[in-house]
Amino acid sequence: MVDASTLHAKLKTFFGYDAFKGDQERIIQSLVEGNNAFVLMPTGGGKSLCYQLPALLMEGTAIVISPLIALMKNQVDAIRGFESGDDGIAHFLNSSLSRTQIADVQEDLLRGVTKLLYVAPESLTKEENISLLKSIKISFYAVDEAHCISEWGHDFRPEYRKIRSIIDQIQPAPVIALTATATPKVQSDILKNLRIQDAKVFKSSFNRPNLYYEVRDKVEPEKDIIRFIRQNAGKSGIIYCLSRKKVEEMAQMLCINGIKALPYHAGLDAKTRADNQDKFLMEEIDVIVATIAFGMGIDKPDVRFVIHYDIPKSIEGYYQETGRAGRDGQEGQCITYYSYKDIQKLEKFMQGKPVSEQEIGKQLLRETVAYAESSQCRRKLLLNYFGEDYLADNCGACDNCLHPKARFDGQEELCLVLELIESLKEHFKLEHLAAILSGVSNAMVKSYHHDRHPLFGAGKDHDARFWAAVIHQGLILHYLDKDIENYGLISATDEGLEFFLNPHEVMLVEDRTFSEGDDDEEDDNGAAVRGGGGGDPVLLAMLKDLRKDVARKLRLQPWVVFADPALEDMTIVYPLTLKELSEKCQGVGEGKARKFGQPFVELIAKYVEENEIERPDDFVVKSVAPRSGNKVYIIQSIDRKLPLEDIASAVSMDMGELLTEIEAIVSTGTRVNLNYYINQELDTEVVEEIYDWFREEATSDSLQEALQALEPDYEEMEIRLVRLKFLCEVAN
């Protein structure tokens, strides 16, 4: 045991903190005394200090096993930063090191200066590393992200299961396992697998009172997301999508709609990933769109929202990802889009996997569905999932508590469930019980002859979904128990039997209903985009007159001011400000709105007021043309003044295809500056002549028209480049 004042002094000198957070001090004391420890602490709780500080205090080297290679370097750098002495104090061993780097690590270990050694589990299994570690003194082993041990966790890594046998080969020392998420089942897996059942367990509450949880119907999610982000303008947020493709599409869609966003997924090269992450951390962009590869070890304290465009595969994953919001204790909104179609898609993906893995995957997914469809307090559901009771009736910070559904006294229904369970000789899954009560005679029910059970159809006034909700709530009330080891078989608890004998009022609530969801991902963008026409013809005529006047005054062609589709959008959404004009109308970027928009919004405002028009709370989602995986990259490369040939080859296009892409970008109202390239590649006179033709003679922005008029005298490339220059400088 270290005396408390020494420990506090070390905390201050090594880390600069004045006090321990939560259980830190007790955990450290316990480890120093030589006990095994199991630490369950939510993200941001301060887990790393629980092994870093004792490592610095104790004799020998602490081995920290962590799956996150990227994180190791950060942590090692941080520790070297605290300690002004030898850089050898902390090292990592993983597949990214060169031979010479590995030799340096070995030398420092043998010299005895290294207090902390971070190792990836793959590296730990290597024979040469094992024999090296045998020859030095180990103070203790820390197993970070310990949930990776369990197939029931959200991030199973088979190598983690070898840790115990390797420790046995190296030398005995205390083990501290740490995780930020673990259901009771995962907890017991960890203790068993590491063989530390005697460990002292330190469990913090997983409640995150500052987070707001909401599940939304997945109808026009793109549009809803844009609206949400605009309402939260200037705040940082993460959007999670399941596939890389969706991540790319979403990032582009947001950019084109005026939101600063970048993609992040494991398919991007390391440099792009690092750059995009840095831009998010430095707040050059507001939103990062990512697969779940993003966020591990990211410590941005002021993420204000986390949106799940796709439902996560497990509640643990959901908790972990939403947990990245509001780490500073301030606001954090967690919005999830749900449709049952997505669940079916996920089940389909699992089909190629081994059966046992599929079973686990489906069970985890069922929990997610139950969470999404429930009308109960989300906080209560989440905490219950992690084996923690949340007692307050209304948390005040979830959709279900803010908009509660009518409740009913469910004592009869619960009693019926208990009666059924007690009457069956074996235990069954929730779905099976719900089928019997609602009188659904499926194959499973028939195979047990439960369609002849006296209670078959005893609750047929309600459907199976209703009964599933009753059973779920029985679980939360602890009247029922679910055996997770056995695929979720339901039994009655003593409390439940007591309730059965002496029932009393219990208020229950039916599940929410969701729409079927969008048909296909591919349609999402297209469906939200409005076709031409359909607006207000009187206003349209007025706007066209105005356009003529403005164009005459500026000595421009009318189409340069606003193209017809933009005017049509104005007659549908009635923009009253320049911002609305650029956000809600096709082909209008900020520049164009500022340049030409003022008289238009004034006219619209007057018209709206005089005719008492109710403006729709609506806007046009500017869509990305299909097959354009590269828009953001192209815009950024032009900003960096890269030669167009280089950009084209980076995105595997020829010049013609690249120009088509740039034309699509410019047609949405985005401005790009190509002068660096045009000035170098084109003859000045040619540029002037083509430019003048656009200014004086073109009757529309049509490329076709331009080519027909100019092609005999100029090259197609020249015409297209100058047209882009003209559109960006004059029109956009």
Ligand code: ADP
């Ligand atoms: P976890 O690994 O549990 O997510 P970290 O170890 O990354 O948490 O710590 C979360 C944050 O809390 C970090 O910014 C860390 O510097 C800070 N922190 C840890 N311990 C203390 C403490 N005793 N006092 C103040 N801040 C602390």
Ligand code: ZN
């Ligand atoms: Zn609630």
